[in-house]
Amino acid sequence: MTGNVVADKSYRTSGILLHPTSLPGRFGIGSLGTEAHRFIDWLADSGQKIWQILPLGPTDFSHSPYQCYSAYAGNQDLIDLDGLVSLGLLTGDQLLPAKAFPLESVDYKIVRKFREPHLQKAFNRFRETGGFGWDDYLRFWEENNWWLDAWSLFYACRKNIKAKDWSFWEEGLTKRKPESLYRYYRLYRDDVEYQRFLQFIFFKQWVALKRYANSREIKIFGDIPLYVSFDSADVWANQDIFLLDESKKPVSVGGVPPDYFSETGQLWGNPLFDWKELQKRNYDWWIARLHFNLNLFDLIRIDHFRGFESFWAVPYGEKTAINGEWLKAEGDAVLDILRSQIGYLPIIAEDLGTITEEVHQLRKKYNLPGMKVLQFAFSSDGKNEHLPHNFDTDFAAYTGTHDNDTTAGWLKKLKGAERDNLRHYFGTTTTDHWKMIRAVLGSTAKMAVIPVQDLLGLDSSARMNTPGTIESNWKWRLTDLADLTECGEKLKALTNLYNR
Secondary structure, eight states: OOSOTTTOTTOOEEEEEOOGGGSOOTTSSOOSSHHHHHHHHHHHHTTOOEEEOOOOSOBOTTOOTTSBSOSSSOOGGGOOHHHHHHTTSSOGGGOOOSSOOOSSBOOHHHHHHHHHHHHHHHHHHHHHTTGGGOHHHHHHHHHHHHHHHHHHHHHHHHHHSOSSSGGGSOHHHHTTOHHHHHHHHHHTHHHHHHHHHHHHHHHHHHHHHHHHHHHTTOEEEEEEOSSOOSSSHHHHHTGGGBOBOTTSOBSEEEEEOSOSSOTTOEEEEEEOBOHHHHHHTTTHHHHHHHHHHHHHOSEEEETTGGGGTEEEEEETTOSSSSSOEEEEOOHHHHHHHHHHHHSSOOEEEOOOSSOOHHHHHHHHHTTOOEEEEGGGTTSSOTTOTTSGGGOOSSEEEESOOTTSOOHHHHHHHOOHHHHHHHHHHHTSSOOOHHHHHHHHHTSSOSEEEEEHHHHTTOOGGGOOOOTTOOTTOSOBOOSOGGGGHHHHHHHHHHHHHTTO
């Protein structure tokens, strides 16, 4: 592919935001299999160059990709079961659901109840046939044991020990004393090896999918949450780099103060980094995390980039994010080390919300594109930074993100001055999703990304996430890739028109 979507300011490109769980598929959830490959074909045929996804980690009870049990492990929900047949670990007649799955949403409880026995059968077959001696497994273990060792034991302990989180485990295990780690490894060895198998399969399938995308000149745009979950292998294995008290509970937690999305702010509850301790380690945890993700993806978005410059610290136990304070972070030092190692940084900074001049300067220092969202553009006058005529080139422009309502849903609910500003801007009393898409594609932003729900003009029922809530999020699915055929032709025409 000619040009670079991050480093080359003259290179204009566009793509689609769709998380793999939202792909069609016969087992109730999208996967890394056939439908993902077909979607890549559709992207290429529609003139697109980018497939943006959400984080790929194993999710907690909320199913949020931004609350994962590991910053490195892959989500086993995404493993393609048909791919296990291809490997000889399952037979086709074993994959016959007793009843049909919902088409338009993911019922995670039903999906996992169906998938788990099949994954276990595949693991048993893998072990029986000497899979742990396969050359590609041994290579995977050699390259990933630095995180996989802790993750697989964390997974096994969490599955078998009935406790709220790892801080309630017995002291030796909580403090990761070598004798305790060995004892629990022996005790839960089957579950440890099972998880290592799942991770091997996940990454085997992911690497094949990314290789296929690149062969079709599609770049995979990944996502890194700034924070990690407290109940995660990352915090358990790296307690010194997080602000924890003597009982291993967070001193303060992350979030943002009241903003566009919430009058009480967003209380995420993630533990905060001990930047002084990270400095002593030369920021090795962050550098390893960024390198890992840059190997997985062609470019990455750092979610809540503001937290790389300063972060909102809310005392542990608060019910909302209203009471907190801004504290200084050292993302500058992290980015400086990374740039010295790899040169240009294929990173997009999520800089939405209330952003200070210091954050803008940090982004610009490392030539990181920021983000603009058209749905935010009509709450004020013509100086609004999210209006296309105010964009600089070094931005990725969106109609909306995974945290927004669908554009069709948003347009339907628009009222008052915001609705008047929208009509005045477009010079018409009727504005549909295609006018919004055209405005983003025609902007000077060097990258334009459209959520697939907006491309299809879907209403609020197709919304992916409503910040500050737990119910009904992360479940939406595309029913059939054939639904994209007609809008793909229109998208390709606009992509060519606007030189993307």
